[in-house]
Amino acid sequence: MPKRKTEKKKLNIPQKNPEKLIAKDDVRIDGRKLDELRPVKIEVGVLGNADGSAYIEQGKNKILAAVYGPKEVHPRHLALPDRALLRCRYHMAPFSVEERKSPAPSRREVELSKVIREALEPSVFVEYYPRTSIDIFIEVLQADGGTRCAAITVASLALADAGIPMRDLVVACAAGKVDGRLVVDLTDFEDKEGEADVPLALMPNLNAITLLQMDGGLTVDEFEKAVNLAIDGCRELYKFQKEALKSKYVAVKEAVEE
Amino acid sequence: MKQKWLNKSFVFKVMNMPLFYEKKQLVTPGDFLAEGNYIAGENTYKDDDKIYASRVGLVDYDARKIHVVALKAFYVPSVGDTVIGKIVEVGTGGWAVDINAPYLAMLRAADVLDRPFGFRTSDLPSIFDVGDLLITKIIAYDRTRDPLLTVREPGLGKIMRGQLVKVTPTKIPRVIGRKGSMISMIKKETTCQITIGQNGLILINGKTPEDERLAVMALHKIEEESHTSGLTDHVTEMLKKKKEGVEHA
Known part of the structure; x- marks a missing residue:
């Protein structure tokens, strides 16, 4: 597998890798169909010391999220007089990729922290708790493409688990173009060798998009299709997300009522 | 009882205000609860005519208002609440107290001392020091201070x-029970003195460590199973069983 690179060289560069990413019968390299998500496993409330937490496995991705707050802001001068300060740290563990990654926050991680925070902020009632901070910590334990999306999905669950009032959960899923075909939920390999990647975050009940990015090249028509594909992926993922949040309580209820 | 409720839901239909969840159903943030002329109660919010849940919890409603009983939330201070807190800082004119809320609470020296407060004459750490636990009451609070x-x-x-x-x-509220039924039962069964802080901290004083251990167990059970029905009976049963076990041993 190629090592994780920081910059993506795409845009009209002819494909160098002769390997077929999609077989004739529309099967992708990992055996999925074009519109099929990777297998997901989500757990809520996995950490005892955080106010809220969640864990996701999406394909080979493994991500932990923890939430603290609302609490007094440190350092004090950062406090906002009219709303809570939402802070987010996206971090990849040194062992999360094939070649050891330096544990210091890279340019990419700083950017993703901001992007994830901005994707989650519209869902949180920050105006309810002025002069406080809500801190989100996202730790990528193992990465295989689409970590920003999976990170948004778990972080949203961790916020809900912390008991922070929210307008809606936020789910995220990517769509993209690989071998000239539109596909959903790209792996690392598909992301790098493919032509385009469109991560999208959605508040499913409000039907509102909180994150929309594109890397690579798509025609207007393809872009629209990719967005719709990503939205469908989000809705599918939302079922798992909601189930995970509920299952924590349903399990107790069933055990007691037996 | 059940019949009465069915009639009510019939009324809702006539008034053309759809409800999408039954009472006590588990919801997650963003769930679309109802549409129409309802008042959005606790842990819900209204967007145009639509009411959504804002926390994980159980739905409850009456004819006018719909609300969600949250399964997990943090304490938000409210005037008149008795709370249990921990001193985290001794300042020049008072103490900063952690009351398990988003905001640190202040306890002013002038409110504690009998005599006028003076910087030189009053040694605050000798009254309350960092780490001391207090039972206190909130006398003033708004979100700006x-x-x-x-x-x-x-x-x-x-x-x-x-x-x-x-x-x-x-x-x-579940720990206290309807008209204090739960808490008085625990007090009776374990012979412990129990002080409840509205901020989620509960102080237990028992004659023996064994009594205290029982009360702690009961409280944990309530927390874990608070969204199930017939809880007071379950807890009573558990306490009785455990007590017997101790006597035999």
């Missing part, structure tokens, strides 16, 4: 002994 506490009431003041249990603040 930190909550203000008092200890000048009977039953308030420094905690000298006992065990503290932390539960989710939203479960405090």
